[in-house]
Amino acid sequence: MTIADYSALSVLIVLVVWRTAPMFARWKSISVLCMSHCEISEDQIASRIAQKFRDAKTGWQVAVLVPTDTAVLRRDRIVVVLAFTLLTALAWSYLLWLSADVGMGGMDMGDFRMIPSGMGLMVPAHSPWQTIEFVFVFVMWTVMMVSMMTPSAVPMILMYARVGRHTAPQSTPFAATVWFAAGYFLVWLAFALLATLAQWALERTVLLDSWMASTSNVLGGLVFVVAGAYQWTRLKDVCLTQCQTPFAFVMGHGGFRSDGLGSLMLGLRHGSYCVGCCWALMALLFAGGIMNVLWIAVLALFILLEKVTPFGRRIASFAGMVLIAAGAWLFSIGMH
Numbered sequence: 001m002t003i004a005d006y007s008a009l010s011v012l013i014v015l016v017v018w019r020t021a022p023m024f025a026r027w028k029s030i031s032v033l034c035m036s037h038c039e040i041s042e043d044q045i046a047s048r049i050a051q052k053f054r055d056a057k058t059g060w061q062v063a064v065l066v067p068t069d070t071a072v073l074r075r076d077r078i079v080v081v082l083a084f085t086l087l088t089a090l091a092w093s094y095l096l097w098l099s100a101d102v103g104m105g106g107m108d109m110g111d112f113r114m115i116p117s118g119m120g121l122m123v124p125a126h127s128p129w130q131t132i133e134f135v136f137v138f139v140m141w142t143v144m145m146v147s148m149m150t151p152s153a154v155p156m157i158l159m160y161a162r163v164g165r166h167t168a169p170q171s172t173p174f175a176a177t178v179w180f181a182a183g184y185f186l187v188w189l190a191f192a193l194l195a196t197l198a199q200w201a202l203e204r205t206v207l208l209d210s211w212m213a214s215t216s217n218v219l220g221g222l223v224f225v226v227a228g229a230y231q232w233t234r235l236k237d238v239c240l241t242q243c244q245t246p247f248a249f250v251m252g253h254g255g256f257r258s259d260g261l262g263s264l265m266l267g268l269r270h271g272s273y274c275v276g277c278c279w280a281l282m283a284l285l286f287a288g289g290i291m292n293v294l295w296i297a298v299l300a301l302f303i304l305l306e307k308v309t310p311f312g313r314r315i316a317s318f319a320g321m322v323l324i325a326a327g328a329w330l331f332s333i334g335m336h
Contacts, residue, residue: 072165073162073165076158076161076162076165076174077158077161077162079174080154080157080158080161080177081154081158084150084151084153084154084157087146087150088146088147088150088151091143091144091146091147091150092147094118094143094147095140095143095144095147095293095296096293097118098116098117098118098140098291099291099292099293101114101116101117101118101119101120102114102116102212102291111124111125111126112124112125113125113203115132115133115136115137116136116137116140116212116291117136121136129200129203134196134200137196137199137200138192138193138196140290141192141193141195141196141199142188142189142192144192144285144290144296145185145188145189145191145192145282146185146188147296147300148282148296148299148300148303149188149274149278149300149303151300151304152243152274152303152304152306152307152308153181153184153274155246155307155308156184156243156246156249156270157177157180157181157184158246159246159247159250160176160177160180160246160250160256160263160266161173161174161177163247163250163251163255163256164176164177164256164258167255167256172258173256173258175260176256176257176258176259176260176262176263177263179260179261179263179264179267180257180263180264180266180267180270181267182264182267183263183264183265183266183267183268183269183270183271184267184268184270184271184274185267185271186264186267186268186271187267187268187271187272187274187275188271188274188275191275191279191282195282195285198286199212199286199290202214202286207219208286208290212286212289212290212291213286213287213288213289213290213292214286214287216334217330217331217333217334218330218331218334218335219286219287219334220286220287220327220330220334221327221328221329221330221331221332221333221334222327222331223283223284223286223287223327224284224287224323224324224326224327224330225323225324225327225328225331226280226283226327227280227281227283227284227323227327228319228320228321228322228323228324228325228326228327229320229324230280230320231280231316231317231319231320231323232317232320235276236276236277236280236316237313238273238276239273239274239276239277240277240306240307240312240313240316242270242273242277243270243273243274243277243307244307244308244312249270249273250266253266253269254266277306277307278303281299281302281303282299284299284323285299287330302315302319306319
C-alpha cells in the first residue's frame with residue numbers, strides 16, 4: 001500500500017466519520033494527520049489513524065493486519081475444514097446407528113421404551129429414568145447438536161483463525177481457535193442438558209412416543225406456532241445477524257484473543273448468540289421426532305442456509321409463516 005493510498009484512506013475515514021457521527025465534532029485534530037502524512041512513514045500513518053479512533057472512544061476494535069503467507073492461511077483452512085468435516089461425519093454416523101437401533105426396537109416395544117444407546121437396551125415404559133438412561137439421552141442430544149450446528153459454525157471458526165493469523169502472528173492463533181471452538185460447543189452442551197431435562201419431563205407425562213416424537217397434535221401445533229413466531233422477533237434478528245457476519249462479530253467483540261481464556265469466553269458468547277438464533281428450531285425436534293433422522297437433516301440444512309446465505313433473513317421470515325400455518329393446522333386437528 002503506497003503513501004498515496006494511505007492519503008486517500010485517511011481522507012475517506014475523516015469524511016465518513018465527520019458526516020455520520022456528530023460525536024466526532026470535537027475530533028478536529030485528525031486533519032493534522034491528513035495534512036502531514038507525506039512526512040511520516042506508512043506505519044506511523046496507520047498507527048495515528050488507529051489512535052484517533054481509540055481516542056474518540058467509538059467502541060470499534062482497531063486491528064493492524066500483518067501480511068501472512070498464503071500457504072499458512074491455506075493450511076489453516078484445510079486443517080479446520082477437514083477436522084470439522086470429520087467431526088460432523090462421526091456425529092451423523094452415531095445418530096444413524098442410534099436411529100437404526102431405535103427403529104428395530106420400535107417394531108416390538110410392547111410395554112417397554114427404548115434407551116438410545118445403540119445396544120438395544122430397553123426398560124419398562126412406566127419406570128422412572130435411571131442414571132444410565134439419562135446419560136445416554138444426554139449423549140444423544142450432545143451428538144445431535146454437534147451434527148446439526150457444526151456445518152454452520154465452520155465459517156465463524158475459519159474467520160477467527162484467519163484474523164488470528166493476521167493480527168497476532170507471533171502468538172499461537174491456531175491453539176486460540178481451538179479454545180474458541182470449545183467455548184462455542186460448551187454452550188450447546190448446556191443446551192443439550194436442558195433438552196434432556198425437557199425430554200424427561202415430556203416422557204413422564206406420556207407425551208412422547210417410541211420415536212421420541214410428540215403424541216399430542218395440540219402440543220406439536222403449539223411448538224410449531226412458537227417456533228414460527230420467534231422467527232419474526234427482534235431477538236431472532238439480532239442473534240442471526242451475529243451468526244451471519246463472522247468478521248463483524250469478532251472485531252465487534254474485542255477482536256482476536258491470543259490467550260486461551262479470552263478465546264474461550266468469546267466462543268461462549270458466539271455460542272450464546274447461536275442458541276438464541278436456533279433454540280426454537282431445535283424445539284421442533286420434539287414435534288417431528290428426536291430420532292427422526294430425516295427431520296434432523298431438514299432442520300440442519302435449514303439452519304445452514306439461514307446462516308451462511310446472503311438471503312438468510314428472508315428464509316427465516318418465510319419459514320416463520322410456514323411454521324405458523326403448519327402449527328395452526330396441527331392444533332386444529334388436535335382440538336377435534
